[in-house]
Each structure stands twice: as structure tokens, then as C-alpha cells.
Amino acid sequence: MPETMFAPGEPPFLKLSGIGKVFPGVIANEDVSIDFRRGEIHALLGENGAGKSTLMNVVTGLYQPDSGEMILDGYGVEFAGPPAAIAAGIGMVHQHFKLVPRFTVAENLALGWNETPGWVAPGAIEAKARALSERFGLAIRADARIDSLSAGEQQRVEILRVLSRGAKMLILDEPTAVLSPVEVASLFDALRRFRDGGGAVVIITHKLDEVMAVADRCSVLRAGRLVGTHRITDVTPALLVGEMIGRPVDLPASYPRARPAPGPDAPAAMVLEAVSVRDEAGVTRLDAVSLVLRAGEVLGIAGVTGNGQPELAGVMTGLVAPFSGRVLLGGAPAPGADPGAFAAAGVGHVPEDRLRSALAPSxxxxxxxxxxxxxxxxxxxxxxxxxxxxxxxxxxxxxxxxxxxxxxxxPIRGLSGGNQQRLVLAREGRIATSVLVASYPARGLDIGAIAAMRERLAAARDGGVAVVLVSEDLDEILALSDRIAVLTAGRLMGVMERAEARRDVIGRLMSGRAADAEIAA
Amino acid sequence: MSAPLVRLAVVPPRRLAVARILAVLATLATVGIVLALSGRDPLLLGRLILRSTVGSRFGLEDLALFMTPLLLTGASVWNGVRVNLWNIGAEGQFYAGATAASAIGLFVPLPGALMLPVMALAGVLAGAAWIALPAVARAWLSVSEIITTLLLNFVASLLVYYLATGPWADHVTNALASTERLRILIPAVWGAVHWGFVVALVVVVVLGVVLARSRFGYETAICGANPDAARYAGIAAAPLLCTVMLVSGGLAGLAGMIEVAGTVHRLQGGIANNYGYLGIVVALLARGSAVALIPAAALMALILDTGIVLQTAQISASAVLAITGGLMAAIAVADELAAYVRVKL
Structure with missing residues (x-):
């Protein structure tokens, strides 16, 4: 449908022709040819290391291609650096926002922009920010400080900043990774509006359901090469996965167990009794959480990133001492903050940021x-x-x-992120005789490695370990968990049995609404 | 289509070695050019320097005497850098060690066989004591050890001037700025070179082996590389960091004891001769390896000796600082450049 919006003879906004890029021992991209058209949302798919980021770094002028050419609006171009790409109307929204946390929204928008007046009056730049917000239909609070905003709001600022520089093509790297389902929907609305106004959108993602929902066409990269470009109406998720990994591997939707899941009377590996955690600033990060970890079950912790997950994992592994409440480890009260004692008691921990907290990179x-x-x-x-x-x-x-x-x-920093993660998981699996806390264990892994990781967690479960799976990926939680807890703003919104868990209910709980709100809605 | 330039995460040791040799040669060339521009004959001076350092027995003895304190102050700094602690106070700990050893040597009547071991022990303990306050403050209160150790250097230096010119001043020969000659000295092993040189070599090697083979060495390496990972592994960092700093202080204190009892034979103002600061250079040159402290100290000793030769040729003593600085800059650049490879397509 969107493809008919422009005459077939019109050249694509950006045409990549035979792009190649080589790093020592690695062919990052080879002979990649893709058209990015106006009025189209184009999804770029591929496993980790498939060459998506390299390709986008070429497009945004960060890297020079070693072969091939880029044709912008019918003319060959070379970008000497990112400023050249921005001047040509290509803007990128990175996964990690590049905003100044202590500045206001308006100040961030004004930062480094040659249309910003030399004398910066708060009123003037805020008015300008509001005008931009209206023009692109992205709601923002111009005078709010960035560090007071949610991830979704920050992302809107980032998108607005790129658009205000006159971007005609918007590239987003995993834009939904940090968003709640509600925020994802509003992001997609904004992208569709931009597309309908004649903009070109490229989104890099792993999530196939999002591709099916928002994209008009998609291109799949594997091992640096283009496997194919399709209209979204012509493909199924299964076909795309097959192209991404070169063989039709489906991640199982469930991990059947030999014995039934332990019931409420199963032995408790760990008990949390009204545990609260405050950060250094005195803000409550975890609010009176009570949980029982049963030996031999997987407890999924669903929730949007930054809602108390690190604190919960920290309390369960002895990294963080509860501010109030207590933790029982194997029936006995656990020492406050003593990770060594927890490890000795058989608690393994795959932390969120393994390079920073579980490994010595050098x-x-x-x-x-x-x-x-x-x-x-x-x-x-x-x-x-x-x-x-x-x-x-x-x-x-x-x-x-x-x-x-x-x-x-x-040095271990020489290994790929996926291999580091596999080693950490294997290492922690060895010591986790009682509890294994895995935070976002799929991060940085490709589908093959994710399958192996899930098998390993299921095997630990079968071995009688209480597995805690913290993840933002609902499919993963639903596939592995026996019970699912939803964590929102540091509070446990509810714990449900897998059989009773419904995706929409979890989604609502994740966005901070009570479970019964959906009945009223 | 140019070959792309890429930064390696892990630099192979051979690339590093080649880069450093090139850096030393580049520094030499620069010094030569500067000498030539100021109207000297660099080749003539070069021959003079070679003859009076590695080219003669006297020169080699001198090198070994310079190397002795540099090995130990280098080890003192290196031991901290390994754990991401910067002991800028080796100079002060050196003074403290020399002072304590002199106090024993001058005022405590001990049988001859006991004298040197007790002096050495006093030197080590005094060095450790001099860093104790910064160590505790750093380990438990996260007070920057760079500032505290540095400032204590001036205290130690002035204290030694005070002792050497005041209460402990020599009343036998009425020398102005030193104590009397110590009664028992470290025996010679080769000409002017004394057993202190051998001790310093052994200490450096033993330090390297112990750190590589001990649980203490492993745990401190983790603490240095990533404090968060150490906490995660249940390692209590504070006592370890404190211990590491005390060891550093002890090593510098031993350097002071050996210098006073082996080379200078009297406690005098300025006895540390910047060895503490030059230890930083030695430690940086040695990077990750304890054994590499030996060639690093040798290179530094050579530069110090070169300075003396240049002084006899009427060139400013500050030339040593300039050469050292130039060498450090060249090596820092070389280390960085060694990480880049050009990839052939």
C-alpha cells in the first residue's frame, strides 16, 4: 500500500549498491545492495554480528565503505563523516541515547545545532522546541530535565533532535528495547506519521512481531551478506528466521519437563520477605517485595528495564543489602551484602552487564x-x-x-559478547546448586546461542535449581517460566502461574496498570 | 580503496616490543638532533656516553648502583599500578626507610651479624608506616592516594634535611648536611657494587613469582581490573588494597635502606635523588610484567648516567628530565600505535 504512494519511476531516497566493509579477519559486509525508499518503513534484520550495525555506520558516515557505492536521490555520494550524512538528511537514533541528562529537553534540542541563536534564552529555545514537537507530532515537555524522563520520552527527544536537523531518512537501532508496550505503540504511530509524510525509516531489530506490525519491507542480512529483501505481506516470521540463521530453527515456545512443576508446598530455595531497597539518593527502588523461589522451577520476572530489576537481582545474590525486610537462604536468614556467602550457598548470578560486573575485561x-x-x-x-x-x-x-x-x-575482552555471555552462564551454572539468577541472559546472543542458553536454564530447573529469569522478552519468559512475576516501579504487580498468564494482562501490569484494568478498558 | 586501519583489543607482545624499540630509537634521534642543533657533535657525545656507561667497568658499576634503588622504587610503584593504585610517594617512603635504617645503624648497638637484617627490617617497616595513612584512607574512605602519598614526600624530605643538619648532624667531620658514616655497611659484591643490587634483583623476581602464584596476587589482580567483579566474586577489596599499598611502601623503604647502607653510607638531605619519582617511569615502562622492571630500571639508570656525562660536557642537568619525558611520550605513543593494524584486502 505505501509503495503505491510514489510513482514507480522515482529513484529511491538512498540506494546501496554492492557495499562491502572489511575488518581484520572479518568480512563485516559484502556486496550489499538495498533500496531505501521514501514513504516506507524498512526493517533490517539479522543475528548479532550479521553486519547490520556496520552497514548503518557506513550509511551514516561513521565508516567508509571498502567497495560499492551509495546513491542518494540518483546521485553518487561519499560521506566523509557523520556531519556529511546528517547534512544529506540521514539521521540515526542510537540504542543508547546521546542526550545530556542534566539539560532540559529544549536545551538538548538546541545543543550543537547551527540554527540555535548565539544568545540562548530559555524561553526562546523552549518555544522552538514546542514548535518542533507540534510540527512532528511528538509530544514532549520542553522544560523538563532529561534525567526526569522515562526511556520512551527520552527516545522522543532523540527522534525530535534528529528530525529537527532536517532528516529525511530516520534510522533507529533497536528502538523498542527499552520501551513498555504502550510506549512501543506510540513510537510506531510516530514512525508511521513520518513515513506517511514522505520520510524513509529504517529500523534495526530482532523482534519479528514488531517487524510484521510496523514494517513495509524488510531486508535480512546474514554473515555480512544480504539474503533477501521482501515486502512484509509476502513473508512469515518463520521464513524470516530461516533466512536469518540459514536453517529453519524455531525457538521452542515451551520447555517440557519430566516431572510436574513444584507446587506451593515445594521446598523454598530462597524467600524474600517484604524486601525494600533504596539507592544512595534515598529513592525506593524495590518496594516491599515478597517472593518464594521454589526449588526446581523457573520464575520469570517480567518488566520494562529500569523498574527495579537490578536491585531485585542484587538482593537475591547478596550484592545489595535490603533496606528493610529480609532474605531467607535455604531457610536461614542471609547475611546482608555478602556476595561471597551467597555464592558459597549455591547462588549463581548472570548479571545484566556481564562485562562491567561479572568479568575483569583486561x-x-x-x-x-x-x-x-x-x-x-x-x-x-x-x-x-x-x-x-x-x-x-x-x-x-x-x-x-x-x-x-x-x-x-x-584477555577476555577480545572475545565476542556472545562468547563472554556463554562463559559466564557456564561458570555460574557450575556453582548454582540452589538458585540461579539470570538477568537478560539472551542479550548479545544470536538465535543459536539463545537456544543453547535456554536449554541450559531448563536443565538447571530439571536439576532442582530455583531459576530466576529476568527478561524484557515476553516470549522468552512465557517459554521458560513456571510462574511469572511482573515488576513495575519496584513493586511486584502480581505473580501468576504460567497456565493463567496472558500476554495482554502482563503488558498492562508492565505499564503500571492493575490487572483488572483491562476489563474496564 | 585504502587498507582500513583497525584497533586491536589485544596487542601481541612482539608488536609492542618492536614499537618500543622504535620509540627508544626515535628518542635517541631527537636527542641527537637537538645536540647537533646546539652545536655539539652527537656522535662524539654518544661515544663518550657509551664508553662511560656500558663500555667500561667503572661505567657498569655505576649503572648497577643506579639500578639498585630504581628496581625497588619501580617495583613499589608497579605493585600498586597493577591494582590501579598510584603510589606517587615512593620518594617519601624511600626517605622514611633510609631514616629508620640510619637510626638503627647510628644509635642502636647491635652485634654485626644482626645489624643489616635489623636495618633492612626497620627500612621496610618505616616505608610501610609512611604509606599507612594514605593506604587506610584509600582502602576504606576512597581518598585519592595520588594526592596523599605525593604530599607526604615533602614532609619526609624536609624531615631528613632537619635530621641531617640538626640533631643527627655529623660532629666528627662537621660535614654540613649529613650524619656520620654508618658503622656497618652492605658488603661489596663486585667493585663498588654491593649486595643490595643482588637483593633488589631477587626481590623483583620473587615479587613477580609470588603475585602470579598466590591467591593474594589473583584477588588483587581482580580488584585492580574490575572492583565490581571483585565484589561480585565475594572478594573484600579494602583490606587487600591496604595490604598492596603497605607492600609498596615497604619496597620503597627497603630501597632507602639499601641506598643509605650500601651506596651513600650516610643519611643526607636529598638522598632519595628522585628515585621515587623515577620509579613511576620504571613501572610504566615495565607495564604488566615484574621481570620487565629489570630492563626498565637499566634503561632509566642509563639515562641518569647519560645525564652525568652530558653535565661533564657542560650540558644542563635538566637534560635528563627532558630525555626521560621525551622517552615516556614516545613510548606512550608507540604503545598506542602498536594497537593499530592495517588490514590488507
Whole structure:
């Protein structure tokens, strides 16, 4: 339908022709040819490392292509750098917003813009910001500080900033990763409006249901090459997944278990009693959360990022001491903040940001592999540390994690994010005899690795471990969980059995509405 | 279509070695050019420098004497840098160690066999004591150790001037700015070179081995690389960081003891001779490896010796600082450039 909006003879806004880009030992892009048209939302799909980001970095002038050419409005162009691409009307909204948190919305919009007057009066730039907001139909509060805004509002500011620079093509990198379902819907409305006004939109995403919902066409990249470009009406999600991974692999929608899930009278691996957590500023991050983790079940924690998940995971693994309430570990009150004691009691933890909190990036794979077990033989003793044993341990762990190591002594930051995640998961799986807390374990993994990760969590469950799965991906939560808890603004909105869980109810709870609100709506 | 330039996350040691050799050569060339521009003959001076350093027995002895304190102050700084702690106070700890050792040597009547071990122990403890306050403040209160250790250097330096010119001043020869000669000295091993040189070498090697093979070494490495990961692994960082700093202080204190009892033989103002600060240079040159402290200290000793030779040729003593600075800059650039590779298509 949108394709008929413009005459067939009109050139695409941006035509990529045979684009290639090479890094040492890696062909990031090879012979990629895609048309990005006006009045079209174009989804770019592919696994991690398929070359989507590299391609967009070429398009936005961050990288120079090693081969091929870009044709803008019928003329060949070369972008010497990002400013050149912006001048040509190509704007990008990054996954991590590039806003100044302490500035207001209006100040952020005015920042680095040559139309900003030399003398900056708050009233003038706010008026300008409101005018922009009206023109593009993106509601913002011009005088609000960025750090007081939700992720969705910040994203609107970011989009507005790009549009105000005269962008005719808007590229969004995983724009829905941090949004609640309600915010996703309003983002998609804004994108459709921009498209209907003749703008070109490219969204990079992993989420197939979103592609089906919002895109007009999609292109699939695999191993740096273009597999195909399709009209969305011609494809099914299964077909796209097959193209993305080169073989028809479906992530199972459920992980059947040999024995029935443990009931309410099952032994409790960990109990949280009205646990509250405050941050340094005294803001309540976790508000009187009570939970029972049953041995041998997967408890899914659904919720939009930034609603208390790190604090909950922290309390469960001993990184954070409860401000009030208490944690019972195997029946006994747990020490306040003592991650070592929790680990010794069989609590494993795959944290959200593994590179920052679970690994020492500059040290070798061996040093990182033994982080949980260096105190025991053969690696360690009371005083000793056996580097040779640590290397052998790392090699064995890598085999178990299905990671190929060039050298166990090379710094772990040299590994891909996916391989780091696999190693952390394998390492934590080893010590998690009682509880395994996995926060966003699929982040940075491709579909094959996600399948393996889920198998591993299911295996831990079958082995009698209480698995806590914190995720923003509802499909993942629904596939693995026996019970599902929804965390919103630090409060537990409800815990439901998998059989009773409904996607729309969870969605409403995630956006902060009571479960019964949907009946009224 | 130019070959793209890419930064490696992990730089192979061979690339690094080549880059550093080029950096040293570039520094040499720069020094040569500057000397030539100021009307000197760089080749003639070069020959003179070589003859009076590595080219003669006297020169080699001198190098070893310079290396001795540099090895230990280098180890002192390196031991902290490994854990992301910057001990800028090796100079002060050096003074403290030298002072404590001199106090024992001058005023405590001990049997000869006991004298040197007790002096060494006093030096180590005094060095550790001098860093104790910054160490505790850093480990438990997160007070920047860079400032606290640095400021204590001036206290130590002035204290030594006071002692050497005041209460402990030499009343035998009435020398103005030093104490009497110590009664028991570190015995010589080769000409003017004393056993302190051997001790310093052994200490550096032992330090490297112990840190690589001990739980303490592993835990401190994790603390240095990522404090959050250390917490996650249940490592209590504060006592470890404090211990690391105390060890650093002890190493610098030992350097002071060896300098006073082996090389200078008297406590005098300015005895630390910037060895504490130059230890920072040595530690940075050595990067991750303890054994690399040995060539790094040798290079630094060579530069110090070069400075003396240049001084005899009527060139300012500040030339040493300029050369050191130039070398550090060249090596910093070389280390960074070594990470970039041009990829052939």
C-alpha cells in the first residue's frame, strides 16, 4: 500500500549498491545492495554480528565503505563523516541515547545545532522546541530535565533532535528495547506519521512481531551478506528466521519437563520477605517485595528495564543489602551484602552487564573462568593460585560452554559478547546448586546461542535449581517460566502461574496498570 | 580503496616490543638532533656516553648502583599500578626507610651479624608506616592516594634535611648536611657494587613469582581490573588494597635502606635523588610484567648516567628530565600505535 504512494519511476531516497566493509579477519559486509525508499518503513534484520550495525555506520558516515557505492536521490555520494550524512538528511537514533541528562529537553534540542541563536534564552529555545514537537507530532515537555524522563520520552527527544536537523531518512537501532508496550505503540504511530509524510525509516531489530506490525519491507542480512529483501505481506516470521540463521530453527515456545512443576508446598530455595531497597539518593527502588523461589522451577520476572530489576537481582545474590525486610537462604536468614556467602550457598548470578560486573575485561579468560572457584582445589588453596590449573579449568569450561578459545591467557575482552555471555552462564551454572539468577541472559546472543542458553536454564530447573529469569522478552519468559512475576516501579504487580498468564494482562501490569484494568478498558 | 586501519583489543607482545624499540630509537634521534642543533657533535657525545656507561667497568658499576634503588622504587610503584593504585610517594617512603635504617645503624648497638637484617627490617617497616595513612584512607574512605602519598614526600624530605643538619648532624667531620658514616655497611659484591643490587634483583623476581602464584596476587589482580567483579566474586577489596599499598611502601623503604647502607653510607638531605619519582617511569615502562622492571630500571639508570656525562660536557642537568619525558611520550605513543593494524584486502 505505501509503495503505491510514489510513482514507480522515482529513484529511491538512498540506494546501496554492492557495499562491502572489511575488518581484520572479518568480512563485516559484502556486496550489499538495498533500496531505501521514501514513504516506507524498512526493517533490517539479522543475528548479532550479521553486519547490520556496520552497514548503518557506513550509511551514516561513521565508516567508509571498502567497495560499492551509495546513491542518494540518483546521485553518487561519499560521506566523509557523520556531519556529511546528517547534512544529506540521514539521521540515526542510537540504542543508547546521546542526550545530556542534566539539560532540559529544549536545551538538548538546541545543543550543537547551527540554527540555535548565539544568545540562548530559555524561553526562546523552549518555544522552538514546542514548535518542533507540534510540527512532528511528538509530544514532549520542553522544560523538563532529561534525567526526569522515562526511556520512551527520552527516545522522543532523540527522534525530535534528529528530525529537527532536517532528516529525511530516520534510522533507529533497536528502538523498542527499552520501551513498555504502550510506549512501543506510540513510537510506531510516530514512525508511521513520518513515513506517511514522505520520510524513509529504517529500523534495526530482532523482534519479528514488531517487524510484521510496523514494517513495509524488510531486508535480512546474514554473515555480512544480504539474503533477501521482501515486502512484509509476502513473508512469515518463520521464513524470516530461516533466512536469518540459514536453517529453519524455531525457538521452542515451551520447555517440557519430566516431572510436574513444584507446587506451593515445594521446598523454598530462597524467600524474600517484604524486601525494600533504596539507592544512595534515598529513592525506593524495590518496594516491599515478597517472593518464594521454589526449588526446581523457573520464575520469570517480567518488566520494562529500569523498574527495579537490578536491585531485585542484587538482593537475591547478596550484592545489595535490603533496606528493610529480609532474605531467607535455604531457610536461614542471609547475611546482608555478602556476595561471597551467597555464592558459597549455591547462588549463581548472570548479571545484566556481564562485562562491567561479572568479568575483569583486561585479565585473561583463565582468570575470569575461575572467578567463582579459585578458592578451591585444584586452582587455589589457602594461599596459592595455580595458573596452570586455572588454564585447564578455563579450557574445560570453554568446551562446556561451546566456545572456541584461541588462548586461555588472552584477555577476555577480545572475545565476542556472545562468547563472554556463554562463559559466564557456564561458570555460574557450575556453582548454582540452589538458585540461579539470570538477568537478560539472551542479550548479545544470536538465535543459536539463545537456544543453547535456554536449554541450559531448563536443565538447571530439571536439576532442582530455583531459576530466576529476568527478561524484557515476553516470549522468552512465557517459554521458560513456571510462574511469572511482573515488576513495575519496584513493586511486584502480581505473580501468576504460567497456565493463567496472558500476554495482554502482563503488558498492562508492565505499564503500571492493575490487572483488572483491562476489563474496564 | 585504502587498507582500513583497525584497533586491536589485544596487542601481541612482539608488536609492542618492536614499537618500543622504535620509540627508544626515535628518542635517541631527537636527542641527537637537538645536540647537533646546539652545536655539539652527537656522535662524539654518544661515544663518550657509551664508553662511560656500558663500555667500561667503572661505567657498569655505576649503572648497577643506579639500578639498585630504581628496581625497588619501580617495583613499589608497579605493585600498586597493577591494582590501579598510584603510589606517587615512593620518594617519601624511600626517605622514611633510609631514616629508620640510619637510626638503627647510628644509635642502636647491635652485634654485626644482626645489624643489616635489623636495618633492612626497620627500612621496610618505616616505608610501610609512611604509606599507612594514605593506604587506610584509600582502602576504606576512597581518598585519592595520588594526592596523599605525593604530599607526604615533602614532609619526609624536609624531615631528613632537619635530621641531617640538626640533631643527627655529623660532629666528627662537621660535614654540613649529613650524619656520620654508618658503622656497618652492605658488603661489596663486585667493585663498588654491593649486595643490595643482588637483593633488589631477587626481590623483583620473587615479587613477580609470588603475585602470579598466590591467591593474594589473583584477588588483587581482580580488584585492580574490575572492583565490581571483585565484589561480585565475594572478594573484600579494602583490606587487600591496604595490604598492596603497605607492600609498596615497604619496597620503597627497603630501597632507602639499601641506598643509605650500601651506596651513600650516610643519611643526607636529598638522598632519595628522585628515585621515587623515577620509579613511576620504571613501572610504566615495565607495564604488566615484574621481570620487565629489570630492563626498565637499566634503561632509566642509563639515562641518569647519560645525564652525568652530558653535565661533564657542560650540558644542563635538566637534560635528563627532558630525555626521560621525551622517552615516556614516545613510548606512550608507540604503545598506542602498536594497537593499530592495517588490514590488507
Amino acid at each position: 585479565l585473561g579468560v583463565a582468570e575470569n573462568a575461575v572467578l567463582r572457584e579459585y578458592r578451591v582445589k585444584p586452582v587455589g588453596g589457602r594461599l596459592a593460585y595455580n595458573a596452570g590449573a586455572a588454564r585447564r579449568f578455563a579450557e574445560a569450561l570453554a568446551v562446556a560452554a561451546n566456545v572456541r578459545l584461541a588462548s586461555p591467557t588472552a
